[in-house]
Amino acid sequence: MRDTNLTIAELGHRGDGIAHSEGGQVYVPGALPGEEVTAEVSNGRAADVTYIKTSPDRIEPICNHYESCGGCSVQHMAQEPYLDWKRGLVVKALADRGIEAEVSPAVPSEPESRRRAVLTAARAGRTILLGYHEKASHKMVDISECPVLVPEIVAGLRGLKRLCVELMPKKGELRLNVLSTTNGLDVAFDQADRKYESKFAALSQLAVELGLARLTINGETLLEARPPALDMGGLTVVPPPAGFTQATLQAEEALCNLVLEGLGKSKKVADLFAGVGTFALRIAKSASVHAVEGDAAANKALDKALRVPRGLKKVTFERRDLFRRPLMKAELATYDAVVFDPPRAGAQAQAEQIAVSKVKTVIAVSCNPATLARDLRILIDGGYTLQKVTPVDQFLFSPHIECVAILKRE
Secondary structure, three states, X not given: OOEEEEEEEEEOOOOOEEEEEOOEEEEEOOOOXXXXXXXXXXXXXXXXXEEEEOOOOEOOOOOOOXXXXXXXXXXXXXXXXXXXXXXXHHHHHHHHOOOOOOEOOOEOOOOOOEOEEEEEEEEEOOEEEEEEEEOOOOOEEEOOOOOOEOHHHHHOHHHHHHHHHHHOOOOOOEEEEEEEEOOEEEEEEEOOOHHHHHHXXXXXXXXXXXXXXXEEEOOEEEEEOOOOOEEEOOEEEOOOOOXXXXXXXXXXXXXXXXXXXXXXXXXXXXXXXXXXXXXXXXXXXXXXXEEEEOOHHHHHHHHHHHOOOOOOOOEEEEEOOOOOOOOOHHHHOOOOEEEEOOOOOOOHHHHHHHHOOOOOEEEEEEOOHHHHHHHHHHHHHOOOEEEEEEEEOOOOOOOOOEEEEEEEOO
């Protein structure tokens, strides 16, 4: 370990600056391209960084917790180069698979827009800390603000900590999944102390005092004062506790608009990995939809939403593990378009079946550029033309990026 002069050449996919030295690449946390630093280098990582020259793209972070909190990694970068970096992550992932395609500028995200958060609570002596882990650490940052989250969640932090006091296990951490809905916060605790059952009355009363829409503990819904509803294109959906929803309403609408634009005049659509119907319910305003999802609770939420007449085209749904049982070529034959939005692992098995089908339009939605590029390579090799890729910055100040890719078979 010794002091080394470094010039930052690029920003890595996790938001660290990368310098090229005689010993190989060196990762410099918090550094930006063009900056010059001295640092102690060990195992390709820089520590005790001193800045000799800073980038004109460097700005002041907007959160007081930024230096310690691991929730954000790129708050210190001006918006234009930041969005260029996000787009570049997609371009590089595609290039790694030999794919050249039009990649649109990234759709930006606004502060105070994230409606879903996963928080952690931990003990520090007699004090309960609630927030995120420190960067590269198991230590907790007790947050009092968060410029990414919607104000409703930030305003609820003090009350959530009161619930944590009652639910903390004797050892380990407590996890909270918090969703801001049209009827208040939907809060689901995991890893809570098992003795919470003796506190039902007190916990219910506290949930009412805090104005929670729903309180769920270790998978059991303790109280639902009001349905924790989300508006999806004018349709009301009540997601399951801790169920998947798009992180921001702004990004959800951008993704849906891109999907609908790509579908064009398609009349019969398969929506795969459909979740609670984020895309299916909007698509059904102009086309018939078959929604396929492996999670039973998500299927139940979609079923409930469809029970209210809304003048939609025909919507059917099916519970099916698409990783183990993808829709096969013969099953896909009746559809003129397919939309798929898998978890981070991607949809390789399903992409392989789509690639040998005759479906005319395929729209891939993904939160992982690497697995998206792999699946797109399969489809392109199967005869599809990749027309357009649009990044959507749903995860502000983080290295994560959502994408919508549109493919056509001539």
